[in-house]
Amino acid sequence: MSDVVVVGGGIVGAACAYYAARAGLEVTVVDRGPVGAGTTSRGEGNILVSDKAPGPELALALWSRELWLEVGADLGDEPLELERKGGLVVATSEPAMGPLAAFARGQQGAGVDAVPVPAEELHAHEPHLAPDLAGGVLYPQDMQVQPVAAAAALLAAARAQGAQVRTGVEARGLARDGRGAVTGLATDRGTLPTRAVVNAAGTWGGALSERLGCAVPVLPRRGFILVTEPLPRVVRHKVYSADYVDNVASSDAGLETSTVVEATLGGTVLIGASRERVGYDDTFSREVVRRLAAQATRIFPFLARVRVMRTYHGFRPYCPDHLPVVGEDPRVPGVFHACGHEGAGIGLAPATGRLLADLLSGAEPGVDPAPYSPGRFLEVARG
Amino acid sequence: MADPTFLFDGRPTPYVEGQSVGAALTAAGIRSWRTTRLGGRPRGLFCGIGICFDCLVTVDDRPNERACLVPVRESMRVTTQEGTGHGDLEV
Numbered sequence: 001m002s003d004v005v006v007v008g009g010g011i012v013g014a015a016c017a018y019y020a021a022r023a024g025l026e027v028t029v030v031d032r033g034p035v036g037a038g039t040t041s042r043g044e045g046n047i048l049v050s051d052k053a054p055g056p057e058l059a060l061a062l063w064s065r066e067l068w069l070e071v072g073a074d075l076g077d078e079p080l081e082l083e084r085k086g087g088l089v090v091a092t093s094e095p096a097m098g099p100l101a102a103f104a105r106g107q108q109g110a111g112v113d114a115v116p117v118p119a120e121e122l123h124a125h126e127p128h129l130a131p132d133l134a135g136g137v138l139y140p141q142d143m144q145v146q147p148v149a150a151a152a153a154l155l156a157a158a159r160a161q162g163a164q165v166r167t168g169v170e171a172r173g174l175a176r177d178g179r180g181a182v183t184g185l186a187t188d189r190g191t192l193p194t195r196a197v198v199n200a201a202g203t204w205g206g207a208l209s210e211r212l213g214c215a216v217p218v219l220p221r222r223g224f225i226l227v228t229e230p231l232p233r234v235v236r237h238k239v240y241s242a243d244y245v246d247n248v249a250s251s252d253a254g255l256e257t258s259t260v261v262e263a264t265l266g267g268t269v270l271i272g273a274s275r276e277r278v279g280y281d282d283t284f285s286r287e288v289v290r291r292l293a294a295q296a297t298r299i300f301p302f303l304a305r306v307r308v309m310r311t312y313h314g315f316r317p318y319c320p321d322h323l324p325v326v327g328e329d330p331r332v333p334g335v336f337h338a339c340g341h342e343g344a345g346i347g348l349a350p351a352t353g354r355l356l357a358d359l360l361s362g363a364e365p366g367v368d369p370a371p372y373s374p375g376r377f378l379e380v381a382r383g
Numbered sequence: 384m385a386d387p388t389f390l391f392d393g394r395p396t397p398y399v400e401g402q403s404v405g406a407a408l409t410a411a412g413i414r415s416w417r418t419t420r421l422g423g424r425p426r427g428l429f430c431g432i433g434i435c436f437d438c439l440v441t442v443d444d445r446p447n448e449r450a451c452l453v454p455v456r457e458s459m460r461v462t463t464q465e466g467t468g469h470g471d472l473e474v
Contacts, residue, residue, distance in 0.1 A: 128472070128474065229467070229469075230420060230467050231467050231469050232466075232467055232470065232472055232473040233473075233474075234469075234472045234474065267420060302472055306469070307447065
């Protein structure tokens with residue numbers, strides 16, 4: 001009998017397992033595929049505070065960033081490819097500079113380290129930037145990990161604490177006793193006895209929540225990333241254009257692109273980011289890739305001379321109010337959600353895992369859990 | 384009439400029409416034309432059929448061409464690729 005079965009072996013499920021195992025709980029992780037092969041593998045490994053306005057998501061991000069540093073101290077930065085590189089947000093034109101500076105001032109009051117950078121100082125931070133940018137803001141707290149490596153490292157650490165990880169196991173539904181209490185998770189490999197189930201299914205968190213009898217609205221937004229050939233260390237920070245923040249927060253259904261450029265320890269440069277509401281349409285889009293490439297060369301002209309080696313795309317799972325859903329479902333006690341992080345799942349994973357472990361073990365949560373609670377959707381439904 | 388030549392690291396090197404860069408270099412007794420990014424180890428042809436990307440080389444200032452796939456042309460400038468081949472971007 002497990003204390004908890006975590007469905008999803010991505011970064012969020014791995015973080016849940018890591019913290020739950022450390023709290024002394026008997027943990028089993030199941031994933032229908034391999035570890036970190038879904039939502040986790042389709043992003044860039046962002047640990048960002050820079051793109052978040054003051055509010056519950058920023059509070060979670062700031063806490064999560066501290067926890068990432070602790071994870072790095074525990075497991076070593078190297079296996080995670082944890083880089084404390086900082087972010088640099090740039091304005092491509094004067095009109096964009098005002099809102100960026102105002103956004104940064106608001107963040108400063110909420111604990112974000114945001115340092116305005118005048119145009120003439122941009123190149124001291126990023127020598128390859130275009131010569132005609134209007135200015136920017138430096139965010140020293142932003143970091144990056146290799147998400148699949150980080151998920152694997154967290155799961156390995158959880159296993160060292162006694163957790164079991166079972167891949168190739170698909171969740172089907174709950175087993176419950178006569179009074180409705182959760183007694184197990186039904187899977188295609190039989191029922192796993194447990195008193196609690198965590199929905200950490202990322203993009204498929206909505207579908208899984210239906211199988212568990214307590215639907216939460218988790219919807220997909222498609223995003224593309226371009227990968228260049230390996231280069232010397234040409235891009236030092238996570239560099240993005242000021243309009244990225246608007247696009248992340250936007251509820252527009254159409255294609256939105258902004259420029260996000262960062263190097264990896266492997267030498268490649270990743271170029272994003274697009275957002276499209278196209279359901280689960282997994283097809284390639286030349287139009288999106290073309291736009292991302294063109295925008296990236298606007299900020300980093302040298303990229304015009306560099307080849308794109310491949311592209312990848314995936315779905316950013318979001319809730320309608322752009323906050324993740326983390327906590328116990330009031331309709332089915334024993335079911336906990338940990339999904340809907342949109343493009344911030346890597347950054348928010350440790351805080352999500354720690355919060356869930358606190359809720360599961362009855363410890364005092366490190367952050368007010370109310371804004372992330374699944375109950376908020378029920379209140380909306382009741383009107 | 385003498386064989387046509389291309390330039391490998393500045394030296395005129397003979398080739399036969401239709402040969403790939405990799406085949407011409409190998410025929411000229413040259414077996415490595417790239418160093419790895421991390422260890423600086425020598426690399427040349429491995430699979431020879433465009434799959435493994437081991438034989439990368441700089442052709443007319445364009446790095447990361449697969450020597451086994453690029454046909455040689457008269458006066459082509461082929462140069463040993465150091466690491467990424469983008470050392471000019473180093474800052």
